[in-house]
Amino acid sequence: MYQPSESFPTSASVDLTALARNVAHVRRLAAHADVLAVVKANAYGHGAVEITRALQQLAIHRFGVATVDEGIALRHSGIQDAILVMGATVPAQFSELVAHRLTPVLYRADLVAAFAAQIPSGSSPYPVHLKIDTGMGRLGVPPQDLPELLEQSAFRTGLRLEGLMTHLSDADNDEAEHTESQLARFQSTLDRLHQRGLTIPLVHAANSAAIIRYPASLYSLVRPGIMLYGYHTLSRETGAPDLQPILTWKTCVAHLHRIQPGESVSYNRTFIASRPSRIAVLPIGYADGYNRALSNRGSVLIGGRRLPVVGRVCMDMTMVDVTDVQGVRVGDEAILIGRQGTERITAADLASWQQTIPYEILCAIGTRVPRRYVPHASPAGTAVQES
Template sequence: MASAADPIPASNLPPFPHHSLTVATIDLSALAHNLVQIRRRLSPSCDILAVVKADAYGHGAVGISQALVRSGINRLGVATIDEGLALREAGVRVSVLVMGAVLPNQLPDLMAHQLTPVIHDPSIAARFAELAQSRPEPYPVHVKVDTGMGRLGLRPEEVLPMLQSPSFKGPLRAEGLMTHLADADNQNPEFTMAQLTRFRSVVGQLAAAGLSLPLLHVANSAAIFRHPSAHFSLVRPGIMLYGYSPIPVIESPPDLRPVLSLTTQVVQVRALAPGESVSYNRAFVATRSSRIAVLPIGYADGYNRSLSNRGHVLIHGCEARIVGRVCMDMTMVDVTDIPSVMPGDEAVLIGRQGSRQISAADLAAWLETIPYEILCAIGPRAPRVYR
């Protein structure tokens, strides 16, 4: 006779629908709106490489990329080869630039799936050229020059010698030259201007040697807004696509719409007598008769533990304060002053409810970080639902 401890035969299992009470809803009309806001700032000769790394900043790279391609985007940027492969596996066929570092042992897979690497070091170019030698056509690559980010890239004086080396006389074709700005969100443009001068000087050296690369790209979201002189032939927006300004305090904020809402449902409402406590370490002790709603979301979902006793969610259109420690899978909020909260009621962690709204920028302010980190942290347990 079968006992409860026996493994369940696979054939006895029903299909697996989603049961998550926590859902990230992705508003594709907001994405399209933000794309229009970006396009409005660009000259007709400037194209967009949409940055969809880190699972499209938590929004789901496949769903976002497919929507962007439908809106006419034909260049995407990811950080890793695996992110690029996931797009290819989902049938995304447009150009995908792998912007992060690629090491030689990763190159065969990258080429097999027609991903475009960024060369950040002359030694990688030489190794890559060896691997690409047998191909009928030169393999397209972008070259990254470090003009001041102090992170990844060739030094300005290394670019011309590398492009004149045998690697670029057959096996490889330099399709693009890029750099990344370290301080484009700063009101003081001095450092950005210095980076642009260094970039232009490299472009000038290449031109003087008879080399012109079709794609020059520098601008992230902040530079798209602040520095039209950084637009060149491509721009690389990330955070703006998802509805957030890259510049925390700005005189005339861009008209952007947050794309992601994060909601969950109340699973229990508990009565608390004065002196009773909530969650680990008793970090919240009731000073009055209270009602506490339990939410099935925690730091494993990217709802940061530092929100313990800090910040709020929206229930019935009202602010419900987070009380006690945020746990791995649960968070408790005070609903004493919100009438008739019941299990099943919606709680909004990011998004709008009634006349109130919580944005990823609000969470970032509570946590002393940036909206990027809030969005990227939202974990895989919350299904991304596109509408």
């Protein structure tokens, strides 16, 4: 696997003490519910194995991934806890899924039958979760089809219904109507199952926004993702907890040069200087996840000031106008996400500049960017582990 050298100036450092604080917020809000930490997509860009291990140290022992391969990667790194594969799967993946003791989320009758066929007769029933679609319009059995699905012989022989879940599509919206209707559909499905005498150990609906806003969504398990990493997409009025972004993304000034009025920077000359200018070149580009949409829109922190990206972001380099800061030198730190002095840039800022959500900003941080981990509770947080 590709390993960037230690001297590489670009890195993402992940503060595991901040992760622990965010977990404490989850626990306080989730009350009696157990926590399944969502670590799909490389733990939203933070490094799935290291984040999962850090969460184990915080007594979290259930993890959610999107794909079978993500689950297998966690198993290969020695993680033995429960891993739920929450995304779409195809029957061709089921033997690998079983071989690695992953737990599938099944969402259609034919998948239930195909999965049951993988379980050797005589072995103890294999735990599965079923997903119902209460209004996400994505994966899930329509609630009215669930009773018939549960009649399948698979649930009397090879499979054990460990979990029932749904996913909320609009829990971060100020308008509560759709979420309340999803939760009402979920609850009435559960009521019908209870009336038939069925008890399901793990019932889950809540993502981060629902954990913060909808106590009725907590059930026996919650599935936080983005709030572990220090973000949410709720409006200010919702009284969301004070989450702490855990990732700092930095690079350095690799080169400096001066240009005169009329001279341009980068591809297609989208920035033309209107004054004598000093331009810093940063060794970071869209191949590292610094999106091209930030061309002439983004800002970075250098010398404690927020300074504009000028010209097109290139594959491996980005230019910044440092004219207004005295004394910038080659090698100076440049912060893409994080704090410098009294200034701060968050993934939410980058998201607003490129019209997306913090999730996408974090997930996009590329494999060329080494992740470094500041351990939880180390003295002054100084020790740094390389990924």
